[in-house]
Amino acid sequence: MTSEDEAAGESAHRGSNRSVTAKVLALLEAFTPEMPEHTLSELARRAEVSLPTAHRRVAELLEWGALERGTDGRYRIGLRLWELASLAPRGPGLRAAAMPFLEDLYEVTRENVQLAVREGTEVVFVERLAGRHALPVRTRVGGRFAMHATGVGLVLLAHAPVETQEVILGGGLDRYSPRTVTDPVVLREKLASIRRHGFAVSDGQVTVDAVSVAAPVLAQDNSVVAAVSLVVPADSAQPGMLAPAVRSAARGITRALAQQPPG
Amino acid sequence: MTSEDEAAGESAHRGSNRSVTAKVLALLEAFTPEMPEHTLSELARRAEVSLPTAHRRVAELLEWGALERGTDGRYRIGLRLWELASLAPRGPGLRAAAMPFLEDLYEVTRENVQLAVREGTEVVFVERLAGRHALPVRTRVGGRFAMHATGVGLVLLAHAPVETQEVILGGGLDRYSPRTVTDPVVLREKLASIRRHGFAVSDGQVTVDAVSVAAPVLAQDNSVVAAVSLVVPADSAQPGMLAPAVRSAARGITRALAQQPPG
Numbered sequence: 077m078t079s080e081d082e083a084a085g086e087s088a089h090r091g092s093n094r095s096v097t098a099k100v101l102a103l104l105e106a107f108t109p110e111m112p113e114h115t116l117s118e119l120a121r122r123a124e125v126s127l128p129t130a131h132r133r134v135a136e137l138l139e140w141g142a143l144e145r146g147t148d149g150r151y152r153i154g155l156r157l158w159e160l161a162s163l164a165p166r167g168p169g170l171r172a173a174a175m176p177f178l179e180d181l182y183e184v185t186r187e188n189v190q191l192a193v194r195e196g197t198e199v200v201f202v203e204r205l206a207g208r209h210a211l212p213v214r215t216r217v218g219g220r221f222a223m224h225a226t227g228v229g230l231v232l233l234a235h236a237p238v239e240t241q242e243v244i245l246g247g248g249l250d251r252y253s254p255r256t257v258t259d260p261v262v263l264r265e266k267l268a269s270i271r272r273h274g275f276a277v278s279d280g281q282v283t284v285d286a287v288s289v290a291a292p293v294l295a296q297d298n299s300v301v302a303a304v305s306l307v308v309p310a311d312s313a314q315p316g317m318l319a320p321a322v323r324s325a326a327r328g329i330t331r332a333l334a335q336q337p338p339g
Numbered sequence: 340m341t342s343e344d345e346a347a348g349e350s351a352h353r354g355s356n357r358s359v360t361a362k363v364l365a366l367l368e369a370f371t372p373e374m375p376e377h378t379l380s381e382l383a384r385r386a387e388v389s390l391p392t393a394h395r396r397v398a399e400l401l402e403w404g405a406l407e408r409g410t411d412g413r414y415r416i417g418l419r420l421w422e423l424a425s426l427a428p429r430g431p432g433l434r435a436a437a438m439p440f441l442e443d444l445y446e447v448t449r450e451n452v453q454l455a456v457r458e459g460t461e462v463v464f465v466e467r468l469a470g471r472h473a474l475p476v477r478t479r480v481g482g483r484f485a486m487h488a489t490g491v492g493l494v495l496l497a498h499a500p501v502e503t504q505e506v507i508l509g510g511g512l513d514r515y516s517p518r519t520v521t522d523p524v525v526l527r528e529k530l531a532s533i534r535r536h537g538f539a540v541s542d543g544q545v546t547v548d549a550v551s552v553a554a555p556v557l558a559q560d561n562s563v564v565a566a567v568s569l570v571v572p573a574d575s576a577q578p579g580m581l582a583p584a585v586r587s588a589a590r591g592i593t594r595a596l597a598q599q600p601p602g
Contacts, residue, residue: 096363097396097399100363101400105423136358136360137360137364153428154429157427158429158431159458159483160368160420161424161425163371163372163375164416164418164421195418200418218422218425
């Protein structure tokens with residue numbers, strides 16, 4: 077089939093005013109942590125494309141390996157996409173440089189150790205180490221969370237571009253626990269303090285039973301590219317005591333990144 | 340831009356007889372472990388599309404987050420693709436179920452522990468745990484390897500569909516070390532033995548200094564979906580002694596998969 081053929085007959089649904097690339101990406105983003113598998117008609121509906129369009133594009137994605145089809149006939153994200161994604165510098169690349177320091181932090185604490193980056197106005201968790209007896213937390217590797225509540229989010233927000241800060245501070249701050257800071261004025265002060273002290277404390281602001289201490293990881297140009305945190309039960313926590321360990325790990329990762337080839 | 344607009348003017352290069360989806364996928368697969376970053380013109384050349392086409396498609400991929408652009412102007416795989424790929428059941432899904440068993444195997448041996456699946460005629464490594472003092476190995480998480488040399492590859496090959504086996508056995512078997520089995524008749528006997536005994540031994544067949552012992556992980560329909568292996572230095576190895584630990588881990592992962600929701 078040629079590009080011309082393929083463009084013809086794409087007038088139904090939202091399809092007509094979107095590019096083919098946008099439709100392919102819409103089919104892919106129909107897959108979410110909550111809905112990781114779909115039938116063809118679910119895919120078409122969620123991507124807002126016609127069933128014939130979905131059929132044609134999905135066949136191509138399936139052949140390439142971006143999608144896989146189970147014995148139950150449902151579609152899932154394919155291994156080939158995961159292989160390709162393993163080349164993302166801000167995901168596995170960062171993780172590889174950080175891993176020895178995350179492991180050390182885990183070994184000495186046996187608590188939750190997290191590594192995250194900013195994507196737009198949210199935090200994406202790149203790695204999480206947790207003992208079987210560590211406090212259950214709400215995060216998932218590859219998952220997102222709001223910036224203003226978590227320790228890593230506060231660090232990344234404190235060092236985000238001003239425009240990003242304004243979008244978040246002006247957009248209504250969701251409350252996750254009775255202790256979440258939702259007042260923009262208070263949050264602004266908190267961010268200034270994080271920049272001044274070099275670490276963030278989220279004390280019961282996601283769930284009341286957890287305290288997170290987080291510190292920034294820097295690129296060679298001194299921009300903040302990631303944050304590392306330690307999440308411990310609130311009743312055992314003395315955040316001030318944990319900060320040196322977290323900051324040391326963050327500095328170690330910063331140093332390891334500087335030794336990587338530019339990327 | 341509409342699909343019609345976009346299809347027009349795509350006549351140069353290989354572009355004209357490929358669909359837009361194929362061109363987008365070709366741009367993505369220009370990124371490899373050896374070449375994880377590209378300029379726009381490199382991308383166009385490697386994907387065999389015109390520069391204007393590359394420019395347009397890359398802009399869309401960049402906006403969505405499938406690609407990212409560094410301060411050096413070069414393009415890399417984006418974090419958004421990695422987030423999406425974290426939903427692949429055969430990658431992170433399998434890894435999550437397997438992790439406690441891989442960790443136990445690592446804790447008791449402090450050697451290389453690997454988890455792999457078959458993709459077409461090759462092995463893809465889904466996870467690898469290695470101590471700082473473990474034997475260096477040639478594999479990489481998200482990376483591929485030939486099936487007939489590694490322990491995990493031999494297990495997956497022994498249980499692959501007959502057509503896949505024929506392609507590999509009939510296609511010329513690469514030699515990685517003086518001990519790699521490259522005679523199809525000998526390899527066939529080896530595969531039968533692996534099916535009979537429930538584990539594979541690759542003794543110096545990738546590098547002469549390493550022995551790998553591998554065992555199959557089964558799905559609920561008893562098909563082999565993955566393989567787990569332990570790779571140790573050849574001089575210390577008694578493969579027969581390691582097999583029970585590896586087979587136990589594989590059975591543990593099989594059991595954990597059976598407890599997951601179907602997928």
